[in-house]
Amino acid sequence: MHWLPEGVSTYSPRIDQMFYVILVVTGIAFVVTEALLFYFAWRYRHRDGVRARYTHGNSRLEMVWTVVPAVMLVFLGLASKTVWGEIKGSIPPTDQEVVVMASQFDWEVRYKGADGQFDTADDVVIHNEMHLPLGVPTKIRLRSKDVIHSFFVPAFRLKQDAVPGLTIDVWVQPTKTGDYEIACAELCGFGHGTMRGMLTVMEPQPFQEWMKQQEAGVAPAEAPPA
Numbered sequence: 643m644h645w646l647p648e649g650v651s652t653y654s655p656r657i658d659q660m661f662y663v664i665l666v667v668t669g670i671a672f673v674v675t676e677a678l679l680f681y682f683a684w685r686y687r688h689r690d691g692v693r694a695r696y697t698h699g700n701s702r703l704e705m706v707w708t709v710v711p712a713v714m715l716v717f718l719g720l721a722s723k724t725v726w727g728e729i730k731g732s733i734p735p736t737d738q739e740v741v742v743m744a745s746q747f748d749w750e751v752r753y754k755g756a757d758g759q760f761d762t763a764d765d766v767v768i769h770n771e772m773h774l775p776l777g778v779p780t781k782i783r784l785r786s787k788d789v790i791h792s793f794f795v796p797a798f799r800l801k802q803d804a805v806p807g808l809t810i811d812v813w814v815q816p817t818k819t820g821d822y823e824i825a826c827a828e829l830c831g832f833g834h835g836t837m838r839g840m841l842t843v844m845e846p847q848p849f850q851e852w853m854k855q856q857e858a859g860v861a862p863a864e865a866p867p868a
């Protein structure tokens with residue numbers, strides 16, 4: 643099945659597997675319940691000369707159709723929580739860090755710069771653009787200046803809210819070079835739909851060169867959209 647964009651992070655196969663398990667389980671439940679709904683509507687339709695019968699229901703049947711979906715729901719919930727918890731809870735040790743400051747309606751992306759420290763004069767700051775090295779885990783620290791945004795990179799299967807007053811860490815290890823979309827997945831105001839960025843995964847060597855150029859100011863950072 644190929645309607646999802648190609649997954650290009652180390653954990654995307656696990657997310658996709660979970661997605662398909664949920665899709666199949668809920669898909670079967672949907673088809674069965676809708677089929678029964680239509681069948682009963684047809685089977686017990688109005689017919690001349692047939693009187694309606696009053697019934698108190700069937701306790702055993704009601705138990706079954708309550709307990710079975712409940713068990714399935716708990717199973718899917720636990721399985722999802724396990725996958726997401728393992729991904730979120732295990733940020734691999736890495737020197738590669740980026741700080742993302744979300745605001746209406748802009749993604750500010752900050753690199754440490756030549757001194758290897760954040761919040762110094764030589765930080766490299768660009769807007770609505772992120773470059774990451776291939777095959778290396780990057781820690782992404784999400785912040786927000788104003789309202790709740792959601793940092794969403796569909797190709798990575800990564801989506802996480804950016805909340806004012808909090809720093810929320812996520813990580814990714816890209817598995818394929820290319821350009822991928824960054825979107826805001828939380829309705830954050832009138833320009834929400836314009837809050838997009840481009841993420842470029844590069845081989846480590848070109849990435850280092852790009853970083854050097856940024857640090858030297860050779861390629862001036864893109865101005866934020868007006």
Ligand SMILES: [Cu+2]
Pocket residue numbers: 744745746747790791792826827828829830834837
């Ligand atoms: Cu937003």
